Amino acid sequence: MKKLILTTLLLLSWAGVSLGGIETRQFESPEQETAYKELVFELRCLVCQNQNLADSNAELAVDLRNEVYRMLKEGKSKREVLDFMVARYGEFVLYRPPVDKATALLWFGPVIMLAIGLLIVILFIRRHRNRPGENDPDEIIPEDDY
Amino acid sequence: MKAKFLIPLLIFLVISGFLGVGLVLDPKEVPSPLVGKPAPALSLPALDNPERIVTTEEFLGKPWMLNVWATWCVSCRAEHRLLVEMAKHTDIPIVGLDYKDDADDAKQWLRQLGDPYAVTAFDEKGRIAIDWGVYGTPETYLIDKEGIIRFKQIGPIDAKVMQEKILPLVKQLQEEAA
Numbered sequence: 001m002k003k004l005i006l007t008t009l010l011l012l013s014w015a016g017v018s019l020g021g022i023e024t025r026q027f028e029s030p031e032q033e034t035a036y037k038e039l040v041f042e043l044r045c046l047v048c049q050n051q052n053l054a055d056s057n058a059e060l061a062v063d064l065r066n067e068v069y070r071m072l073k074e075g076k077s078k079r080e081v082l083d084f085m086v087a088r089y090g091e092f093v094l095y096r097p098p099v100d101k102a103t104a105l106l107w108f109g110p111v112i113m114l115a116i117g118l119l120i121v122i123l124f125i126r127r128h129r130n131r132p133g134e135n136d137p138d139e140i141i142p143e144d145d146y
Numbered sequence: 147m148k149a150k151f152l153i154p155l156l157i158f159l160v161i162s163g164f165l166g167v168g169l170v171l172d173p174k175e176v177p178s179p180l181v182g183k184p185a186p187a188l189s190l191p192a193l194d195n196p197e198r199i200v201t202t203e204e205f206l207g208k209p210w211m212l213n214v215w216a217t218w219c220v221s222c223r224a225e226h227r228l229l230v231e232m233a234k235h236t237d238i239p240i241v242g243l244d245y246k247d248d249a250d251d252a253k254q255w256l257r258q259l260g261d262p263y264a265v266t267a268f269d270e271k272g273r274i275a276i277d278w279g280v281y282g283t284p285e286t287y288l289i290d291k292e293g294i295i296r297f298k299q300i301g302p303i304d305a306k307v308m309q310e311k312i313l314p315l316v317k318q319l320q321e322e323a324a
Contacts, residue, residue, distance in 0.1 A: 046281030059246065060281055063272055088279035090179040 023062075025069055035078050039068050043085055044093045052095060178279055178298045185212075185289045186277040190267035193244055193252055200267040202293065205239065209319035211312075212287040213263070214243045214275060217251040219283040225302035226259050232308065233262035238316050242266030245275050245283055288315055291323040 027033040037054075043064065045056035053061050053068070064085075071081050085093045097103045180186075185202050192198040213229060215222040233240055242263035244252045249268060256266070269275050278287070288297040297315055299307060 059272075063276060067276060087179060088276060089281065090177055090279075092177075 023065065028073070032072050035081075036069060036072055039072075039078060039081055040065055042082075042095050043068070044095055046089055046093065178295075178300075180279050180287075180295050181298055183295060185287070185293050185295050186274075188241075188243075188267055188274060190243075190269055190274055193242070193249060193256075193266040193268040196268070198265075200241070200265055205241070205289070206293050207291055208239075208323050209288065209290050209316065210239045210241060210264075211316070212241050212243055212278075212289065214245050214278070214280050214283050214285040216245045216247045216283050217255045218247065219245075221302040222284045223259070225284055225304070226262075228303055228305065228308050229262040230260040232312075236313070236316060238320065239264035243275065243278075243280075244268050245280065246270065246272040286312075288312065288319065290319050 025033075025036065027036065040054040041052050043053045045051045045053055045058055045061040045064075047058035047060050048056050051061075053065050067084075068081055071084065076084075082094065091097050091103075097106065099107050188200055188202040190200050192200050215226070229240060240262050242265070244266050246269070249270070252266070252268070256263075267274070272280075278285075282300060284302050286299040286303055287295050290296050296319065297311065299312070303312065
């Protein structure tokens with residue numbers, strides 16, 4: 001029972017956090033609402049740079065949320081809203097930057113690190129397996145030695 | 147065998163290198179995509195006369211400077227003195243963009259601290275500032291005779307920025323226009 005109460009409280013507090021900066025909005029369609037939510041979660045607040053527009057209560061974040069809402073209401077697509085933001089604030093506003101020369105290391109770095117790690121593990125295992133003097137099931141002791 | 151001992155040192159040096167560079171970079175300085183692009187439209191009422199509409203077009207043909215400020219902005223106060231001096235010693239028009247402010251407070255500020263601006267556009271809601279990619283005041287833009295943004299300063303102008311960046315560029319832009 002205690003566990004259940006604690007879990008509920010924890011979930012409730014989390015819900016409060018994720019809805020922090022979002023105003024009540026009326027949308028024309030569920031698609032529009034989804035687009036709005038995706039956009040405010042994907043766009044960075046320029047004032048508090050480690051927060052997205054949805055989380056931030058900075059004045060600029062409120063203004064930009066209004067701007068996103070207005071554009072969607074006007075029938076603009078998600079792409080158009082993102083282009084609008086990039087044209088003004090640069091690619092830095094995107095929490096999911098496009099893959100290009102400057103961001104290649106960011107995108108592929110983890111995969112490269114994983115590959116290096118795997119390589120080290122493989123080499124390590126191989127070397128230990130082939131170390132002479134340790135119990136090798138295939139090693140045969142010559143008859144003369146007995 | 148000896149080289150093996152050097153591996154942690156090497157990793158340490160590489161990490162230190164990256165962190166060192168990270169310390170020197172200023173994350174607040176987001177490179178503006180607007181530099182090299184035409185200045186966005188302005189079209190706002192003037193602070194001292196709401197009937198006069200300030201537009202980007204009226205400055206075409208000569209270089210000008212746009213300075214985004216607000217009375218609630220602490221570092222704007224610090225840079226204001228330099229702008230007043232600049233207005234005295236150069237003839238480039240400095241246009242103010244009063245950002246999300248109270249008109250009466252703003253007028254009083256200019257009376258008290260001096261008015262370096264050829265005209266101040268009043269952006270009460272901050273809508274135009276979004277088009278200019280403003281995300282922190284003060285911000286300053288230099289626009290050439292063709293209406294292209296050539297420089298953007300994010301944060302307050304200090305004496306060093308004024309001497310090393312703004313004044314030489316103003317001179318260059320004025321020579322280009324001559």
